[in-house]
Structures are given as C-alpha cells and as structure tokens.
Amino acid sequence: MIIKEIHNLSILDSPSIILIREIMEENINLALNMVPLERFRPHVKTNKILEICEILKSKGVNKFKASTISELEMLGIAGAPDVLLAHQPTFVKMERFLKMIHSYPGTKFSCIFDNYENLNYFNELLKSFKITQDIYIDINVGMNRTGVSPSHLITLFEEALKLDNINIIGFHIYDGHIRETDIDERNRIVNEAFQQAYSKIETLEKKYNKKFIIIAGGSPSFSVHAQNPRVECSPGTFIFWDWKYSKILPDLNFKCAVYVISRVISIINSKKICLDVGHKAIASENPFPRIIFLDFPEAKSISQSEEHLVLEIEDTSNVKVGDIFIGIPDHICPTIALHEYLHVVEKGEYLYDWKVMAKNRKINI
Known part of the structure; x- marks a missing residue:
C-alpha cells in the first residue's frame, strides 16, 4: 500500500499515529512462521x-x-492464559501483582x-496470602541492566529453593544489546x-532432574533463538x-506498520520549515533523525521541542502550511506510549481507532 494514497487521511488531526492493519497482520504471520506456537511468547x-x-x-x-x-492487566482483560511480568517487582508492585492474580483468575x-x-x-x-507463586530467575548475559550473573546463578537458585511459597519454573534471558x-x-x-x-541451567537440570522453561x-x-528448540522467543x-x-x-523481513502524521505549521525561510x-x-531519547519522512527522506532535523520539529529541506517553495508529512519513527515502542489512540487503516481507508490501553501506569489495579 502507498501510504499517501489513504484517501481520508486529511480528516485526522496531527500529530497522530496510523496503523496499516494489513502490514501488522503480515508481521504477525511472518513471526508465527518462524517459530512454533508453543515457543512463541x-x-x-x-x-x-x-x-x-x-x-x-x-x-x-x-x-x-x-x-x-x-x-499485565490488559492481558488479564484479554483473557490471556499465560503472562510473564518481565520486570522485577518491588514492594508496591508486588501488592498490585497479587491483586492481579485475584482479579483475573x-x-x-x-x-x-x-x-x-x-x-x-x-x-x-505470599505466605500472608497463602499463595505459592511461579517465578523465573532473570539472567544477565551482557545487557548489564538486570539479571543475576551466570556465575552466581546456581547460588541464587539454591537459596530460592528454600523459600516455601516460591516455585522456580524457568529462566529469563534478555540480550537486547546484541544488534549486529x-x-x-x-x-x-x-x-x-x-x-x-x-x-549453568544444564547443571541445575541434571542436578534436580527437571527441565526448566527458558524465555x-x-x-x-x-x-537466532527461533532455531533453538529449548527457547521460548519473546519479540x-x-x-x-x-x-x-x-x-x-535487514535480514528480518518485518515491515513498518505504524506511521506518524504531522503537518507543517510554519515556513521559516527557503530551506526550513x-x-x-x-x-x-x-x-x-535517540539522536536525530527520530523520524524519517516518506516524501522528504533527505530532510535534516535541526531542532525539536515539546510541540515543534524544525526541518531543513532542499526547497520550501512547494510546501505550504497545513501540508501533511508522513514519517516512520526511529523507535516505535516509546512513540506508541505517547499517544492515546492509534488510527487503524484497512484497504486504503481510515476506519476506526484503537485505544492504547496500557500507555497509562494504571488501568484498574
């Protein structure tokens, strides 16, 4: 689909985000073709x-x-059968987590x-609530953000085994630093x-005669992990x-499904808008460019503030205030969290909105 051919794009205010549903569905199907369902999280x-x-x-x-x-709560509302909170909870979140268990049985x-x-x-x-809880031990393999070092994994595991209300069912490994x-x-x-x-996991499996889940x-x-039958993949x-x-x-054949709509609000001079x-x-959070514009890929970002982005382009004579600029975000994850709704496009037409439900820190619990 040619994004600029969405015929009712002009009715949408800016800045906002649009989703091409067909592309998203293609991305999902591609992922499902890469790994069996039972290993996809x-x-x-x-x-x-x-x-x-x-x-x-x-x-x-x-x-x-x-x-x-x-x-977590959004997935509870969706009726997801199995959900991992991949973020070590601290005291307040532990209490919210337990409320979640009670609210979404x-x-x-x-x-x-x-x-x-x-x-x-x-x-x-957990003892005070008379609950036994499944947990994963988080392992640091170089991201250096969270996780126990592999050299201390066995010690932590065996200490945790002594806790009556904890059930260790597996291990979590995040390697987001590897992007070659x-x-x-x-x-x-x-x-x-x-x-x-x-x-280290193999050592524990042999010692305790148990196969653990590895995410x-x-x-x-x-x-890479899709080729390893021991791993649940979590892209x-x-x-x-x-x-x-x-x-x-470039070897991963996923396509950009979400685009940012913006408009020209001022023409500064012959080169800048x-x-x-x-x-x-x-x-x-990243250096410029934070967005790549489809019709102006050579545009140079000069400055950005809360509501403004100044661009330098070759010639502004054919640009007017109100013109729509459509761009691809450099980093989509935090961009989504900045918007309350996502405008969904199907077959070249904007049809409806989806609420970005979990952008807020709290839904109900």
Whole structure:
C-alpha cells in the first residue's frame, strides 16, 4: 500500500499515529512462521493495545510477556492464559501483582527476580496470602541492566529453593544489546551469550532432574533463538517494526506498520520549515533523525521541542502550511506510549481507532 494514497487521511488531526492493519497482520504471520506456537511468547510492550492482544489470541497465541502492571492487566482483560511480568517487582508492585492474580483468575501470572532479598520479601508476602507463586530467575548475559550473573546463578537458585511459597519454573534471558547487522556475527554473539547461562541451567537440570522453561531474546535475536528448540522467543517490536530495526536488521523481513502524521505549521525561510511533531509525539531519547519522512527522506532535523520539529529541506517553495508529512519513527515502542489512540487503516481507508490501553501506569489495579 502507498501510504499517501489513504484517501481520508486529511480528516485526522496531527500529530497522530496510523496503523496499516494489513502490514501488522503480515508481521504477525511472518513471526508465527518462524517459530512454533508453543515457543512463541510475544512481548506486548510495543503495542499496548487490547485489540491486538485479542488478534494474537485468535491466531492461537497463549503466552505473553509484559513489562508493566498495566500491560499485565490488559492481558488479564484479554483473557490471556499465560503472562510473564518481565520486570522485577518491588514492594508496591508486588501488592498490585497479587491483586492481579485475584482479579483475573483465568490468567496464570508469573514474574522474574534476580535478587534473593527481594525474592525473600515476596515470599513472606505470599505466605500472608497463602499463595505459592511461579517465578523465573532473570539472567544477565551482557545487557548489564538486570539479571543475576551466570556465575552466581546456581547460588541464587539454591537459596530460592528454600523459600516455601516460591516455585522456580524457568529462566529469563534478555540480550537486547546484541544488534549486529551481519547475521552470521549476530548468530555467533547471541549463541555465545546464551551459552553462558545455558551451561549453568544444564547443571541445575541434571542436578534436580527437571527441565526448566527458558524465555530468551527480543526482536533482534528472534531469528537466532527461533532455531533453538529449548527457547521460548519473546519479540515485541516485530508487530509494528520501525526505522532503526529496518536499517540494522535487514535480514528480518518485518515491515513498518505504524506511521506518524504531522503537518507543517510554519515556513521559516527557503530551506526550513516547522512541523507539529515534538517530543510529546515521537520518542526523543535517540539522536536525530527520530523520524524519517516518506516524501522528504533527505530532510535534516535541526531542532525539536515539546510541540515543534524544525526541518531543513532542499526547497520550501512547494510546501505550504497545513501540508501533511508522513514519517516512520526511529523507535516505535516509546512513540506508541505517547499517544492515546492509534488510527487503524484497512484497504486504503481510515476506519476506526484503537485505544492504547496500557500507555497509562494504571488501568484498574
């Protein structure tokens, strides 16, 4: 589909985001062709939309991953059977997590831990509610963000075994730092990082005569982990894709399904214009360019503030105030979280809106 041929695009205010549903469906189907359903656990942190979770469920997806309590609750509302909170809960979130279990009994919730003291506190809280809870141990294989180091994994595991209300069912490994463009190099680094953890997991499996669930990777390493029968894969960005991943991961055939609509609000001079797509409309944690415009790919971002983006283009003589500029976000995940609704396009026509339900820190619980 040629995005600019959406015939009723002009009725939408800006800045806003549109979803080409056919492209999103293609991305989902491509992912499902890469890995068996039983090993597919998509991360909802990118989409945050109830209707999309329901579409995934309708295609047979029963396992999900989330980063926030709101995302967890959205999946509870969707009736997702198996949901992992891949973000170690602290004290307040532990209480919200337990309320979630009570409120959505049809969903089996689990969470990750990398710290004995925190896990022990959770165990005491579980005791007071007379609950036994499934958890995964989070392992750091180089992201250096969360997770126990592989060298300390066995110690943490065996300490956690002594906690009566904790049931360790598996391990969580995130390798988002590995984004090599060369697929052979990416395969090598992903597998080397994974092996750091897997060698320890194998030791525990032999010692305790038990097979554990292993959840690993995101979108960049998806194609690598998809080849490993021991791994549940948990990509998130795949569903919408973005400019950054399309550049650095050309071997993955996902397509950009979400676009940002902006308008010219001022013509500064013969080379510069100002658009209405500021920090509040597009993720701004990365350097320029934060958005690539379809009709002006050579446009140079000069400055950005809360509601404004100044661009330098070759010639402004054919541009007028009110013109629509359509762009692909460099980073889609935080961009989605900046918008209350996503405008859905089917067969070249804007038809309806989906609420970005889990953008808020709280839905009900």
